[in-house]
Amino acid sequence: MGKRRLEDALNQLEHPVNVVYRCFELDPTVERDVGYNIYEKLSQKYGMSIDEAKATCKNMEKTAREEDLDFRFDTLVLTNTFDAHRLTMFAKNHGLMKEMTERILRAFYTESKHIGDHATLLELATDVGLNRDQVAEMLAGNAMSDQVRADQQEAQNYGIRSIPFFLINKKYAITGAQQTETFVQTLQQIIEKDNLSSASNLNGAVCDENGCEL
Template sequence: MERDVSYSIYEKLASKYGMSIEQAKANCDNMEKMAQEVGLDFRFDLQKLTNTFDAHRLVMYAKTQGLMHEMTERILRAYYTEGKHIGDHATLITLADDVGLDSNATEAMLASTDFSDTVRQDEKQADQYNIRSIPFFLVNKKYGISGAQPTEAFVQSLEQIIEQDGLRVTQPGISCDEDGCDIPEK
């Protein structure tokens, strides 16, 4: 996708899924309501579609500074709630500054190709897992749960995975982050 796009999320979804714009709006309204139920504020009417490659590079840069989660959250809020253009470098620099990254270093990184290989590798891995939309949850590197779904759907899917893989988590102290999960030794 190009950086500057002249069509709305509704037009993109209608074209991608072969539905009317009204159906796309209704689907987005439903997602907004589901998000509200868990305390998120999605505003698809404000969303500016763009190529997010540089935003992903910025998240990888933020990871090296210990601010990956903060940067990810800031970009997502800017995109889904505030209607900011997260393909625009000036916007990304401002967002990086918001979470405590150095503006000059961020600007230099965005002007370079730094972290491009890292993002391309992530894209290849997503392709290997057949990930085509967000949100997408990968469990045990073999089970995928796609889309914004009700809590009950996730619980049912996780129960099936636990049953199929014979998993039983009985240990306290398991922690997970962007690199996976650490399970303490017995």
């Protein structure tokens, strides 16, 4: 949802913006094939009941629909996402990172596909125009692993521990799925401040669920 709202905000700005996706695993320890669902995972992680976890997810589904997104938590397949990240980095080298990212997200949240499964990733890769044989060779080895880990290390260096997280010009942070209007206002402030002040005098823009401030 944060991604969609940022995209809507960028469409309202009269300023060129280059968006680059970075790799970040919420839980690198998750197995490729798991025996539990998202409700059980949330219950264990946050100490809530299964019913509370379901209610939380239903609220997220409702909010997603308001953004023309179709989230289906009942059938969502949890998995390790490292290989999916490797695929996005491979796609980046072929100029298709944005398309690959969007396709993987739709497959995961809407189509209930197993995005840790190599056969599934091959299918998604060909959907966006990548060469199937090249992708199969990449997935069979360790290609792009260093690039994924480099992104994760950079996130750690910045102190990033949750997503969505938007880092702008390596100086400003917007965290959480802010409302589109909040993105627009904050980005406009950043653009104005960067034009008027030197980088050495800037304070970061930090946002949370209550909003953003420079």
